[in-house]
Amino acid sequence: MTHISDFKVFCRSLLESLPYGVMILNQQGLILHMNRNMSFMLNITEPEAENVSFRDVLPREISRTVQQMVDDTTSYGFVMDRRISVNVAEKAEVLMAMSGSILRDEEGQPAGITLICREMTATRELDRMRELDKLKDDFISSVSHDLKNPLSSILGFSDILLEMAKEKDLSEETEYLQIIRQESRRLSGMIGQMLSLARIESGMLHLKVGKVVLKEVVSEVLKVLSVQSKGKHDFRAEMDDEIPELWLDREEISRVIMNLVSNAMKYSPEGGPVTVRGFVRGENVHLEVHDKGIGMSEETLSHMFEKFFRETGGEAQRVPGTGLGLVITKGIVEAHGGTISVESAVGDGSVFSVILPLWLRDKKPSA
Amino acid sequence: MTKRILIVDDDRNIRGLIRKVLEREGKYEVAEAEDGKAAEEKLAGFRPDLVVLDIQMPGEGGYETCMHIRSLAGRKKIKIVGVSGVSGKIGDAIMTALGADYFFEKPFNNSQFTHKIEELLEEVEA
Ligand SMILES: Nc1ncnc2c1ncn2[C@@H]1O[C@H](COP(=O)(O)OP(=O)(O)OP(=O)(O)O)[C@@H](O)[C@H]1O
Ligand SMILES: [Mg+2]
Numbered sequence: 001m002t003h004i005s006d007f008k009v010f011c012r013s014l015l016e017s018l019p020y021g022v023m024i025l026n027q028q029g030l031i032l033h034m035n036r037n038m039s040f041m042l043n044i045t046e047p048e049a050e051n052v053s054f055r056d057v058l059p060r061e062i063s064r065t066v067q068q069m070v071d072d073t074t075s076y077g078f079v080m081d082r083r084i085s086v087n088v089a090e091k092a093e094v095l096m097a098m099s100g101s102i103l104r105d106e107e108g109q110p111a112g113i114t115l116i117c118r119e120m121t122a123t124r125e126l127d128r129m130r131e132l133d134k135l136k137d138d139f140i141s142s143v144s145h146d147l148k149n150p151l152s153s154i155l156g157f158s159d160i161l162l163e164m165a166k167e168k169d170l171s172e173e174t175e176y177l178q179i180i181r182q183e184s185r186r187l188s189g190m191i192g193q194m195l196s197l198a199r200i201e202s203g204m205l206h207l208k209v210g211k212v213v214l215k216e217v218v219s220e221v222l223k224v225l226s227v228q229s230k231g232k233h234d235f236r237a238e239m240d241d242e243i244p245e246l247w248l249d250r251e252e253i254s255r256v257i258m259n260l261v262s263n264a265m266k267y268s269p270e271g272g273p274v275t276v277r278g279f280v281r282g283e284n285v286h287l288e289v290h291d292k293g294i295g296m297s298e299e300t301l302s303h304m305f306e307k308f309f310r311e312t313g314g315e316a317q318r319v320p321g322t323g324l325g326l327v328i329t330k331g332i333v334e335a336h337g338g339t340i341s342v343e344s345a346v347g348d349g350s351v352f353s354v355i356l357p358l359w360l361r362d363k364k365p366s367a
Numbered sequence: 368m369t370k371r372i373l374i375v376d377d378d379r380n381i382r383g384l385i386r387k388v389l390e391r392e393g394k395y396e397v398a399e400a401e402d403g404k405a406a407e408e409k410l411a412g413f414r415p416d417l418v419v420l421d422i423q424m425p426g427e428g429g430y431e432t433c434m435h436i437r438s439l440a441g442r443k444k445i446k447i448v449g450v451s452g453v454s455g456k457i458g459d460a461i462m463t464a465l466g467a468d469y470f471f472e473k474p475f476n477n478s479q480f481t482h483k484i485e486e487l488l489e490e491v492e493a
Contacts, residue, residue, distance in 0.1 A: 148452030152474035153380040159477050160387060188474055195454065208456050251456075 021096075021117035024103060029053045029070065032112060041096060041117050043086060062086060065098070066115065072203075073100035073113050077335050077365065080203045083120075095120045108283070108337065108359040147191050154184045193324045196255070197307070200331035207249040207335060209364045214287065215239040217250065218276050221257045225265060232271040235261075239278040243285055246360040252332045259325040260289040260352050266319045267350070268293025285356045292349040301344060305330050314346075336365045370488045371396045373415035375406040375432065376450070377424040381473075385419055385450075388477050389484070403427030407435055415445060416491045417484065420467070422451035422458060430465060437466040446487045450475060 012033075015022050021038030025031055031050050038044075044057055055063050065084045072079045081097040098117045105111040158181045165173040199205045215237070222235045229235070257276070264274045268291045275290040294315045296304065303309045310316065310323040333340045337357050344350035372395050374385045382399045389395050398413050400406035402424045409415075418436060422429035429449060436445055449462035449470040459470040469483055 148473045149378045149381055152452075153378075153384055155474045156384040156388065156477055160384075160391070199454070206454075206456050206460075208460075 019118075021115075023054070023115045023117075024112060025054060025070065025115070026112040027110065029055060031057070038115075038117060041086065041094075041119065059086075069098055069100045069115060070113055073102060074110075076203055076206070077102060077337075078203060080201075084117075104337075108357045109363065151184060151188050151191065155181065155188065158184065190322060193322065193328060196328045197324055197331070200328060200335070205252075205331065205335050207252065207365060209247045209249050211245040212248040212250050212253060213245055214243055214248075214253075214278055214285070215241075217254050218257055218278065218287075221254060221261055222276065225258070225261055228262075229265055229271075233265050233268065234271075234273045236273065236275045237278075238275060240280065242280050243278055244280075244358075244361045246285065246356060247362075247364045248336060248356075248360065249332075253336070256329050256332050256354065257287070257289075259329045260354070263325060263352075264289050264291035264293065264350070266321065267291065267316055269315070269319065280358065283358050285358060285360075287354040287356070289352045290349065291351075295346045295348045295350055296342075296344040297346050301342060304342070336360065369394065369396045370416045370491065371398070371413060372484070373398050373400060373406060373409060373413055373418045375400045375403065375418060375424075375429070376421035377401055378421070381421070381450075385480075388481060392481055392485070403429065403432035403435070406432055410436070410439070417446040417448065417488055419448050419450055419484075422449060422453050422462070430461065433462060433465040433467055444491075446491060448484065448487065 015035045021041040023034045023038045031054055042062055054066055069079055079100040081099055084098050085095050096117050096119050100113055100115050102110050103112040103114050158177055162177040165177055218237050222237055226235050272292040277288045279286055300311045305326050307327050308323040330340050333354050339355050341353050374382050376382050386397050389397055400409050404427050420429045433447055447467040449467045451458050452473045462470045468487055
C-alpha cells in the first residue's frame with residue numbers, strides 16, 4: 001500500500017485486481033462501479049458503464065437475472081452462488097455463479113447491492129455444485145415431508161395414549177409413554193436444527209420481523225431452561241432498560257439465545273452461574289452469555305462455528321449434542337446484520353457476545 | 368347442529384391421528400380425503416364447515432385445493448386450516464395469502480390444534 005496514498009484509488013485497484021466480476025448497484029439499480037472482469041463476463045461493450053441503470057446496458061436475459069438477484073438480495077439479505085449462463089457472442093454459453101449482498105452506509109442503512117460473479121469453467125466445481133444443489137433441494141423437501149409426517153404420528157398418538165394411560169391409572173405404561181414422547185420431541189428438535197441449517201445455507205432463511213423486547217425473550221428462555229437445569233445452575237438476567245425495541249425475527253432470536261444459554265448450561269456440568277447481560281454500547285446492542293464452565297481450548301475456539309464440529313477428547317465430549325447449534329446461531333445473527341464472537345479458556349468458562357446494530361431500532365434487516 | 372370437518376392428507380396415519388384427536392372432542396362429524404382431487408369431489412356432498420388441509424400431496428396439492436375452495440361461490444365461508452411439514456413461516460405466509468384461516472406446522476400439538484379448530488368453528492354460524 002505504500003505507493004497508493006489515495007484510498008479511492010486503492011479501492012479501485014483492489015476491485016480491478018480481483019479474479020471475480022464485481023458490480024456495485026445503488027438501490028435504484030444505477031451502476032456505481034463495475035470492474036473490467038464483470039464487463040467482460042457479462043459481455044458489456046460500453047467502456048464506461050457507470051451511473052447508468054443496469055437495465056440499459058445489460059443484454060435482456062442477463063438483465064432479467066440481475067433483477068431477480070437484486071430482488072432476492074433485498075428480501076433475504078444475501079444470495080449465494082446463483083447459477084446463470086451467458087451467451088458471449090459466438091462463444092458457447094458460459095456458466096457463472098453470482099452472489100449478492102447488501103451494501104450498507106456508515107449508519108448501517110442499506111445503500112445498494114454488491115454482485116459478485118465467478119466463472120465456473122472448471123468442470124469439477126460445476127459438478128460439485130450441481131450435486132450440492134440437488135442434495136439441498138432434495139434434503140429440504142424430503143426431510144420436511146418424509147420425516148415430519150411419521151414423527152407427527154408418533155408424537156400425536158403417544159400424546160393420546162398417554163392421556164388414556166393416565167385416565168386408567170396405568171403407571172408403568174405412563175412412564176414408558178413419557179419416554180417415547182420425550183425422545184420423539186428430541187428427534188423433532190434435531191430435525192428442526194437440520195432444516196434451519198439447510199435454509200441458512202441455501203439463503204432461504206426468511207426473517208419474519210417485528211418489534212422485539214430482548215429482555216422478554218431472554219426471560220422466557222431462562223424460564224424454560226431453568227426447569228431443565230433442575231436448580232443446578234444459577235440463571236441471571238442483567239438486561240439494561242436502555243435497550244430499545246429492535247426489529248427482529250422473534251422466533252429466530254429466541255433460538256439464538258436458547259442455543260447459547262443451553263450451551264452455557266451443558267458445558268458447565270458442575271452447575272454454577274449462567275448470566276445473560278444486555279447493554280447498549282456505541283452504535284450496537286450487546287448481548288452476552290457468561291458461564292463458569294469447562295471453557296474451550298484454542299483448537300475448539302478455531303473450529304466451533306463449523307458444521308458438526310464437536311470437541312473430542314475433552315470433557316465436552318461427554319455432553320450430548322450434534323454440533324449444529326453454533327452454526328445456526330451464527331447464521332441467524334448474521335442474517336440480522338449482527339456478529340458473534342467468543343472469549344474462553346480451558347477451565348475458565350466462556351463468554352459469547354452477540355452484537356446487533358442499533359439501526360435495527362428503526363429499520364427492518366435487509367429491507 | 369354438528370359441525371362437519373373434512374381432513375385432507377395423503378398420509379393415512381396423519382388422517383387417523385387428526386380424526387382421533389377431533390373425535391375425542393365428541394362433537395364433530397369427520398370425513399377424510401387423500402388428495403386435493405378427492406377433497407374437491409367430497410365438498411358438495413359432505414358440505415364441511417372446516418377443511419384441514421395438507422400442502423404436499425401427490426397430484427393436486429394443498430395450495431391448489433385452497434384456491435379452489437376459495438373460488439367457490441357459496442352461502443357461507445368454509446374455514447381452512449393448513450397443516451404441513453413445510454416451514455411454519457413459509458407455509459403460514461403462503462396459506463394466508465391463498466385465503467386459509469390458520470396454519471399448523473407438523474408436528475403439531477394436539478390440544479393447541481383442537482383449541483384452534485373450536486375457536487374457528489365458533490365463528491361459523493350454525
Ligand atoms: N459455553 C461453552 N463452553 C464450552 N464449550 C462450548 C460452549 N459452547 C460451545 N462449546 C463447544 O463448541 C462445540 C460446538 O457447539 P454447538 O452448540 O455448535 O454444538 P453442540 O452443543 O455440540 O450440539 P448442538 O447442535 O446440540 O447444540 C461444542 O461441542 C463444545 O465443544
Ligand atoms: Mg449447542
